[in-house]
Amino acid sequence: MERRRLLRLAMTVPLVAAAGLGGGAAAEAAEPQRPAAKPVQAKPRLIMLDPGHGGADPGAIGTRGTQEKDVTLDIAQEIARLLTARHRLAAKLTRRDDRFLALEERVDLTRKAGADLFISIHADSAPNHDARGLSAYTLSDQASDSFASKLAAQENKADRFGGIDLKAAKPAVRDILLDLTARHTKHAALVARQALVKGAGKDLRLLDNPMRSANFAVLKAPDVPSVLVETGFLSNPQDEEVLRDVQARRVVARVLAREIAAVVSRSPFA
Structure with missing residues (x-):
């Protein structure tokens, strides 16, 4: 039962007793017993x-031919x-x-x-080919650094593979894509990013x-609080070696599932 309903019930009981409606055998006889409500x-x-x-959009392609689209889907x-089997959360895929x-x-x-949380999974090509390792990104109209700025510019070109021109998008949709408001959403995204990393x-x-x-x-x-997770960079030979290995990807998935479950169990998601 929700806390608000419990508080309302607690406030109602003394009022009923004070009005003389809650005591005595006659009252018990007059008031039929109701089946207990099922917990919500x-x-x-x-x-x-x-x-x-x-x-048509393969994403990054490593030197050994590993395609990002396959890594991210797996x-x-x-x-x-x-998330569903072990952590009892609902999960959908785009x-x-x-x-x-x-x-x-x-x-x-x-x-x-x-959705309560959006996690976009990637394994891109980094601006610096020496870059390797997991990282997480949140939305900002001003990039935190040139690395993130170049990565976002590269990611935002993905629509070209579908022949899509954002200039021709419906005004309402365009407004949604450019909306940088919703303080709670942005705060929750920052909390999620920090906890995941x-x-x-x-x-x-x-x-x-x-x-x-x-x-x-x-x-x-x-x-919807949103975070983009780079599981590594296929532009780095060592990261590609990890990400092309099925068992290594299972480890990455297990760690991320564990941390995502932990994120939504705490404020501001709880």
Whole structure:
């Protein structure tokens, strides 16, 4: 039972007794006993997982031919499985197979689903090929640094693979993509980013300065806290070696699922 309902009941009981309606055998006889109300079960938190790229858009391609779209789909599917089976959370994916989705579509799917948290999974090509390790990004109109700025500019070009021109988008949709308001949403995203990186860093290698921000179009749902996670960079041979290995990807997925579950169990999500 919700705390507000309990408080209302607690306030009602003494008022009933004071009015002479709550005591005596006659009152008990006059008032038929009602079956106990079933406890209201809280709806599980919904996590929207977004495997980056797909279809005509392969994303980054490593020196050994590893395609980002395959890596992200595999990791996201395993995270979804673990969130549901092990952590008792609801999980959906923006795509479940090798298909192209515009950035705008990913945002729309997330908002329509009423997700509590949006996590976009990537394994891009870094501006600096020496860069390696996991990192997480939140939305900001001003990039935290040139690295994040270049990464966002690269990611925001993904729609070109579908022949999509944002200038021709509906005004309402364009406004949603450019909306940088919603303080609670932005605060929750920052909390999620910090917790994910801090927790994942116990088991996975992190990028130098692993918490950054930039103007990523896919993070622009104004009412859903959104974080983009780079699981590593396929432009780095060592990261590619890890990300092309199925068992290594399982480790990444397990760590991220654990930390995502921990994130939504605490304020401001709880």
